[in-house]
Amino acid sequence: MGYSIPDNLKYAKSHEWVKVDGNIVTVGITDYAQHELDSIQFVEFPGIGEEIEAGEVLGAVEAVKAAEDLICPVSGKVVEINEVLEEEGSAIHKDPYGAGWLVKLECDPSLLVKELKEHMNATQYKDFIEKES
Amino acid sequence: MFSDTINKSDLLFKGLVASFQDIALQGLGKVASHHSGKIEINLDEASYAIDTLTMLQEKTVNNLKEEEARELNSLIHYLRMNYLDVLKENQKDSGNSRNSEDTKPNNTNNTEKKENEMKRTPFYKFHKEMGGKLVPFAGFEMPVQYEGINQEHLHVRNKVGVFDVSHMGEFYIKGEDAEKFVSYITCNNPEELGPHGVQYSAFTMPHSGLVDDLLVYKRSDGFLLVVNAANIDKDWQWVNKQKDGFKVELENISDKTAQLAIQGPLAEPLTEKLTGLKLTEVPFYESRDFKMYGENVLLSRTGYTGEDGFELYFSPEIADKVWSDLFEAGKEFNLKPIGLGARDSLRLEMKYCLYGHDIDETTSPLEAGLGWIVKLDKGDFIGKEVLLKQKDEKPKRKLVCITMLDKAIPRQHYKILSVIKEDIGEVTSGIMSPSLNKGIALGYVKTEYSKIGNKVLIEIRDKHFEAEIVKPPFWKSGSHK
Structure with missing residues (x-):
């Protein structure tokens, strides 16, 4: 299926993407994930400054029919959230890798390197969703 | 997002459920007793196992994966039905030893067959053609949505849509x-x-x-x-x-029956054009018989959306023609196909109950606000005695309409709390209402908290959000007659 999967990102099995920029990591949900969720209404975010470990719940995406937990792909401190999405979630459908980003985390560089190894690159993620769907 | 890793506690939980399932099946005589190797009915044992599973279900609410919850629910359901059957049989010919093994092979075959074969309605190919997203529903491959639940929902509220309900x-x-x-x-x-x-x-x-x-x-x-x-x-x-x-x-x-529901404020002119009938003469909740392409068609002014509309029943043999002619006639009305997703949101805005969510084998119609369909003055019917008693005593809980005051979406099984955080009930259906743009829910609360205007709290991921009990229906401008 023609899902967009940019090469420069890392992907979690729970369908979050991760973009690394120094020690700042941007997290969002993938094109595949936004297709699976019908009409995202809004996103429930963690508080700024909250420390969240990889694997913990980072927030929730509320779609018309279901709520899905966001799983934190890497450990870090929340430094920014995409406030627009607190009110209205359609940006995730329109631009899941751009305007639909969710959270920025400040990470410990050495831990980050280790945690990123747990995630998939674009090719691996493509195979992964083909198997899943 | 969709975390589906199986961990140890999932497996242990599965094992625990399976062991009580085994006890229940032995007690119901569905499998041979592990002690004697023979079929031995023991209703006390079965009842104990079913009660334990029910307790597990109650204690794990909100903490199971959707699939686990569904499996457990259908297991309990299956065991209860069988329990009632065996109980009845036993009462009828008590003393007569029955060869229970006769029924076993059939049962097993049936379930296996169902798991492998997904049924399709006569309109399946149209759903695919028109971009429907097909999902398994009640053993059928059904369209859950085409262009999106919200758009489809509003289209039925404002114009007209058609639902394939041939699975009924x-x-x-x-x-x-x-x-x-x-x-x-x-x-x-x-x-x-x-x-x-x-x-x-x-x-x-x-x-x-x-x-x-x-x-x-x-x-x-x-x-x-x-x-x-x-x-x-x-x-x-x-x-x-x-x-x-x-x-x-x-x-x-x-x-042998195909069924379509044509719903929306423009349903009447569209259905008149399709059928040639004069529908102004058909009142709400009445039916008519007529022919299309030489086959019998039953039409009724009924629906599950709160809008005006008709349901048509006919032979699958004319399904292709009906669908094509309907969409031909529907061009001028901007007719669209509507999926099950919008069917659910439309009915919820009207407080129409959905079986398996708002009503089931554990809910009384009096608790569900369905007293208007319970005719206690008629002759004998199953459950009459208990319902008469319930009516006197007043139900202990009631199904109510809840609107969120905070920005949040209530979902099935979320807890309902009083403003001082006492546990007073549970949500049975919930959604972000496309017509009202607010979170809305149906749920059972203790009767003393069920008054219109009462404030309650809904627990969502350990946080509490303010909500209010409102008068049904949520959507008050429906075009239904």
Whole structure:
């Protein structure tokens, strides 16, 4: 299926993407994930400054029919959230890798390197969703 | 997002459920006793196991994966039905040793067959062509949405849409005692129906729980009962069990019947154009018979959306023609196909109950606010005694409409709390209302908290959000007659 999967990102099995920029990591949900969720209404975010470990719940995406937990792909401190999405979630459908980003985390560089190894690159993620769907 | 890793506690939970399932099946005589190697019915053992599973279900609410919850729910359901069957058999021929093994191979075959074969309605190819997203639903591959639940929902509210509801079940009841029989197995009163009458009703159980909710159509030679797709087999068994002593013939015509629901403020002109009938003469909850392409068609002014609309029943043989001509006629009305997703949101805005969520075998129609279909002044029917008592004592809980005051979406199984955080109930259906743009829910609360205007809290991921009990329905501007 023609899902967009940019090469420069890392992907979690729970369908979050991760973009690394120094020690700042941007997290969002993938094109595949936004297709699976019908009409995202809004996103429930963690508080700024909250420390969240990889694997913990980072927030929730509320779609018309279901709520899905966001799983934190890497450990870090929340430094920014995409406030627009607190009110209205359609940006995730329109631009899941751009305007639909969710959270920025400040990470410990050495831990980050280790945690990123747990995630998939674009090719691996493509195979992964083909198997899943 | 969709975390589906299996961890150790998932496996342990599965094992625990399986061990009680095993005890229940031994007690019900479905499998040989592990002690004697023979079929030995022990209802006390079965009851203990079913009660334990029910307790597990109650204690794990909100903490199971959707699939786990569904599996556990259907297991308990299956065991309860079988328990009632065995109990009845035992009472009927107590002392007679029954060869229970006779029934076993059949049961197993049936379930295996169902898992492998997904049914399709006669409109399947149209759903694919028109971009429907198909999902398994009640054993059928059904379109959950086409362009999006919200758009489809609003299209039905503002214009007109068509739902393929061919998965629904249809039973035909004929014979001298047809009316007496329908009156005995349902809580509404079929005697009140005129020659073209249709009524909403339910199959009640002796303890007042519901086997299913349904529509009852008066026919010239009997009655047509339209039941939920997920319950066809269960309902069919249930009605057949009740027919002793009644001169009736029952026929399950579910596989021979295609059904479409045309719903929306423009449903009348569209359906007139399609059928050539004068529909202003058909009142709400009445039916008409006519022919299309030489085949019999039954039409009724009914629906599950709160908008004006019609439901059409006909042979699958003319399904292709009906669909094509409907969309041809529908061009000027901007007719669109609507999926099950919007069907759910539309009915929820009207407080129409959905079986398996808002009503089931554990809920009484009086608790669900369905007192208007419970006719306690008619002759004997299953559950009457218990319902009479409940009416006197007033139900302990009530199904209420809840609107979120905070920005949040209530979902099934979320806890409902009083403002001082006492546990007072649970959400049975919830959604972000596309018409009102607010979170809305149905849920049971203790009767003392059920007053309109009462503030409550909904627990969502350990946080509490403010909500209010409101007067039904949520959507008050529907075009239904």
